[in-house]
Amino acid sequence: AQSVAQPEDQVNVAEGNPLTVKCTYSVSGNPYLFWYVQYPNRGLQFLLKYITGDNLVKGSYGFEAEFNKSQTSFHLKKPSALVSDSALYFCAVRPRGSSGGYNKLIFGAGTRLAVHP
Amino acid sequence: GAVVSQHPSRVICKSGTSVKIECRSLDFQATTMFWYRQFPKQSLMLMATSNEGSKATYEQGVEKDKFLINHASLTLSTLTVTSAHPEDSSFYICSARDRDLHTGELFFGEGSRLTVL
Numbered sequence: 001a002q003s004v005a006q007p008e009d010q011v012n013v014a015e016g017n018p019l020t021v022k023c024t025y026s027v028s029g030n031p032y033l034f035w036y037v038q039y040p041n042r043g044l045q046f047l048l049k050y051i052t053g054d055n056l057v058k059g060s061y062g063f064e065a066e067f068n069k070s071q072t073s074f075h076l077k078k079p080s081a082l083v084s085d086s087a088l089y090f091c092a093v094r095p096r097g098s099s100g101g102y103n104k105l106i107f108g109a110g111t112r113l114a115v116h117p
Numbered sequence: 118g119a120v121v122s123q124h125p126s127r128v129i130c131k132s133g134t135s136v137k138i139e140c141r142s143l144d145f146q147a148t149t150m151f152w153y154r155q156f157p158k159q160s161l162m163l164m165a166t167s168n169e170g171s172k173a174t175y176e177q178g179v180e181k182d183k184f185l186i187n188h189a190s191l192t193l194s195t196l197t198v199t200s201a202h203p204e205d206s207s208f209y210i211c212s213a214r215d216r217d218l219h220t221g222e223l224f225f226g227e228g229s230r231l232t233v234l
Contacts, residue, residue: 034222043123043210044161044225090160104151105212105223109160 002027004093006108013081014116021076021111023091032094033074034105035065037087044090050074061085081115088112119145121213123226130201131234138196138229140211146191147213151223152184155208167194191216201233 004025013019025031032051036044048059055067065076074091091108120143130136140150148169153161165186166174173186183205185197194213198205208230212223 032222036225041208041228041230043121043227044212046222046224049222104163104166107160 002093002095002106004091004106004108006089006091006111008111009109010112010114012114012116015083016080019076019078019081019085019113019115021089021091021113022073023075023108024071024073025091025093025106026072027093027095027106029096030069031096033065033067034092034094035059035063035074035076036090036092038090038110039087047076047089081113083115083117086113086115119143119213119215119224121211121224121226123211123229125229126227127230127232129232129234132202133200135197135199136201136231138198138209138211138231140194140196140213140226142192142213142215142224145213145215145217145224147194148191148216150188150194150211150213152186152194152196153210153212155210155228161210164196198231201231203233206231206233 006023034049035047037047038044047063048057050057050067058064063078067074088110090110092105094105122141124139150167152164154164155161163176164179167186167188169188169191175181188194208228210228211226
């Protein structure tokens with residue numbers, strides 16, 4: 001079955017330190033990969049995506065993610081965390097191809113990022 | 118960037134009444150929209166895929182007579198929760214796919230919090 005795993009329910013990091021939010025996936029082929037952020041009582045905001053090309057993708061608010069095909073991972077990173085980065089982060093995968101899941105995003109369970117002053 | 122507007126953002130209703138939630142793509146046309154439900158501290162659960170001009174496709178376990186979806190135009194999809202009960206209280210989020218983009222990126226609304234008394 002196709003799935004996305006975010007192994008950490010919560011990540012705690014001090015302001016100014018680098019952060020990593022992990023994501024691995026189990027999807028056939030070469031899927032599209034996404035990261036979204038959700039603030040309390042809000043919808044999801046797009047951060048970045050990987051379609052093809054350079055494995056390091058840069059996105060909004062200084063975030064970046066590294067695609068690793070051999071490890072089927074797409075970890076989210078930021079060199080220096082801000083308190084305002086505290087939110088819920090979702091990794092999502094969209095399989096390529098024309099199967100029934102073509103239009104659907106498969107979400108991970110989410111990881112809560114807490115950045116402490 | 119692409120904007121999806123969701124209305125209302127919050128609604129409180131009495132048990133047994135019906136509630137309609139609107140999802141609009143403001144600056145693009147969306148042949149496909151998706152409706153999700155999110156429980157507290159959990160990921161998004163896809164409820165149904167809304168296709169313009171045709172019937173929605175519901176995920177397994179989602180009652181189509183309970184959650185009526187209409188996608189009458191390229192910019193509007195509605196979700197009606199019929200005969201709402203307290204267990205229907207949740208955060209409902211819609212997303213839309215720009216028909217002119219082929220990257221798989223979805224644009225999300227701000228969400229609607231439904232509270233059934």
